[in-house]
Amino acid sequence: MGLYLWEICYNMFMIYLDHAAATPVSRKVLQAMEPYFTQDFFNPSAAYLPAKKVAAEYEAAKNTIAHAIGAKGTDIVITAGATEANNLAFTAVTQHNHGKGEVLYLETEHDSVRAVAQQHDGRAIKVLPSGLINLEDLKAKITDDTTLISVSLANNELGTIQPLAEIGSLVREIRVDRLKRGIKIPIYLHSDASQALNLLDINVARLGVDMLTLNAAKIYGPKGVGALYVAHDVKLSPLTMGGGQEKGLRAGTENVPGVIGFATAIKEAKEHLNGNRKKYKSFKQILLSELQGYELINKKHTLDNFVVLCYNGIDAERLIYLLEEKEIYVATGAACAASKGQKSHVLTAIGLSDTEIAGSLRLTLGETNTEEQIHEAAQIINEVVATERERING
C-alpha cells in the first residue's frame, strides 16, 4: 500500500511536535468515514431500511466509543467536540440542588472548563508545584453544597496525570457521609480526558468519575466530534433544543461520519496504546538526552508524549518562529501572542517565574513522528537555541 501525499508530507517535510494541539486524521479513520458522506448519507431518523441501517451503525459506533472507557453506548452523549461536552457536564449544577450547588475546579483546567466553572462562581482547587492536585485544598473546599468537581485526567499544557481514582473515592466517601447525615444534595465528579484518551487505559468505574469528556480530534479522529460519558443518576439540561437526539441533550441530526470516525480512532488508539507509549517513552528519552541547556518542567506523573522544557533567559515564542522556518512545529504556554498575550495560567499555577514561563516550550509526540525525526529535531532545536543565545549576548 502506497503512502498518501499528506502522509509523505508529514513524514518527510515537517517535524510535527504539537500533537496535543491537533492530530491528523488517520488513514483508517478517513476510510471508515468516507462512505457515510456519500452512499450511506441517510438521516438515521428516517423510516426506510437504508436509514435504519445507518442508525444501527451509528449506535454500534457509540457502543465502541463507550466500551473503550468501560461504559455502555447509552451512557454516551455525542457532542460537537470536547468544549461542548465540558459545557454540557456543567448543566448538572443547574439540574440539581435547585441550581444552588457549588462548583470546584482545578486551577489548571482548560479554558473550556474554567470559563463555564467561573460562570457558576466555581472556586479553583490549587495544584502543587508538581502540577498535581492539592488534595488537602480540595478537601478543605468541599462543603455540603458542593455539587460538581471538575478535574481533568491529564493537563493540556503539562501532561500531568491527576490521581482521579483517589479523588473518585474521596467523592464516594462524601456521598456516603451525606446519606448518613440525611443530606440529599448529590456530588458529582467530572473529568476532561481529551488529552489522555490514547495514552492511558481509561475505565470510568476505576476512575470513579460520573462524567467524562472525550475528544476525537486529539486521537487521530475528526475535529468537531466529542462525547460526554454520563452516569445514570446525573441529570443534565440540553445545550440545543430540537428533535430530541442524544437523549434530548444535544438535538440536531447525528454526525454519522464523525461518530464512525471517532469509533475507528478510539479502536485504533486502544490497539496501539502500549506500543505507542513505549515508543513515546523512548523518544522522550532521546529528546531529554540530546537537547541542551534546558530545565525539565513536567518531571513526573505525566503523559508519555509530553515534554515541557524551560530555556531560561530565552523567549520561547521566538523559538517557535525560528523552528517554524525549519518546518518544526512546537508550542509554548508562555505569554505568547497566540494565547492572547496572557501568560499561561497553568505555568503560573505551578509556581514558575515570569522568565521561566517565557522560556518554556511544549513538545508533544505522536504517530507522525519517527526516531530519525526526533534526533533531527533535537539537533535543530539545539542550533536554534544557540543562535538565539548568541543574538541576546551579542
Added chain:
Amino acid sequence: MAKTVFVGMSGGVDSSVSALLLKEQGYKVTGIYMKNWSKDLPGMKCPWAEDLADAKRVAVKLGIDFEVWDFEDAYREKVVEYMLEEFRKGNTPNPDVMCNQEIKFKLFYEEAIKRGADYIATGHYARVIDGKLARAVDENKDQTYFLYRISDGALAHTLFPIGEMLKPEVKKLAEERGLHNAYKKESMGVCFVGEVGMKDFLKEYIDIKPGEIREIESEKVLGYHEGAVFYTIGQRHGLYLNGVAGEINDGLPYYVVAKDLDKNIVYVSKNLNDEHIWTDELELKNVVLRAQPMTSLSRSGARPAGLSPQAAGATARFAKLRTPLRQDSDVAHKDILVRLRHRAPLIPAKIIFKEADAAILEFENKIKRPASGQSAVIYDGEICLGGGIIA
C-alpha cells in the same frame, strides 16, 4: 557605533518592511508592538493578538529584539475618550490624528528616547526633508494627513523608512524577503473599530436617543434616526425615511445637511446645492504650524518650465510660498495647498490667521463641506506646514 532605532511594528507589511530596511541599513533595531486596544466588540474579535504575532514573527525573522509596550490606558484616555467626547458634541473627530499626536509620537517617542534610542521609526508613508515633514513619494499612500500634529521635536528623531517607496515596491520587497505578511489584508479605518464600523462602536459607548429626521426646507418629519451623533453632514446613507413615501420616492437621495443636537433632530435635503453642503471657506481651530521650510524665493528651484499648472500631483510638489506663514497677523497667505481628507486631492487655498490658533481657509471654488471635527492639513509644495480642526 550603530545608531539605535525603536520601530513601531503593527504586524502589517509597511512597518515590517520599515524594520527590514532599518536592519539592512545597519541600525541597531528593536521592534515595538504598541498595544493600544485589545477589547473585543460584540460581533468582532479585536485582532490585536494576531497582529502582535505577525509583528513578532517578522522581528524574529529579522533577528531583532522585540517588545510589547502597553499604552492601553493612555490610548483610552487620550484617543478614545477624546473621540467619544467629540462625537457627543456632534463633531466627526479623527482618532488617528490624535493617536499619532498623543501616543506614537509622544509616549512611544519619549519612552524610546528614555530607553536610549537615537531614533524612532514607523511604517508611515511620509518623509522628513531638512527636518520638515513632507509628503511621501507615493502620493496615493501619503499619510501626512494623520501626522500634521506631531511635534517637531519628535520628528527630528523620526525615520520613515518607506517614505521614498511606492506601495507596490514595499509589497514586492516583503515578498522577496519572505515576509509572511506581504499579502496581509490592509487594515482600513480606525484599528479598534475594525470591521464593525464606527456606528456600532459608538453604540457601545454613547447612549442612543432616537429622534426625528426632518426635511430642512419644509421642516416636515420624514422619518426617525437612532441618534443624531451617528450622522455626518453630507452623508447620504442610512436614513430611514419612511412614512411619506410618495414624496421621497422620486429616486433622488437625501443628504444630511444639518443636525440640531439639543433637539436631537437630523435635517436632510434633496437639494445637492444646499448651502449647508457647500462652502468656499472653512473656519479652523486648534491650528498648529510646523517648522517652516525656506520660502520659494530663497530656494533656487521653483516649478520647472513646461510643467502644466493643472497637473496638480506634479506642481504640488514645488514650494510656492513667498513668505513664511505667520500666525499673529491678519495677512492672507495665498498659494497654500489643503487636504481635507486622507488621500483627497490637494486644493489650492488662501489662509488668513485670526488668532494664533484660529484661521480661515478660503477656496476659489466651492468645496463640499467636510464634517466639523475633521482636519484640514496645509502644505507648501510637498512640505506639510501644519493644519487645524474644522470648526
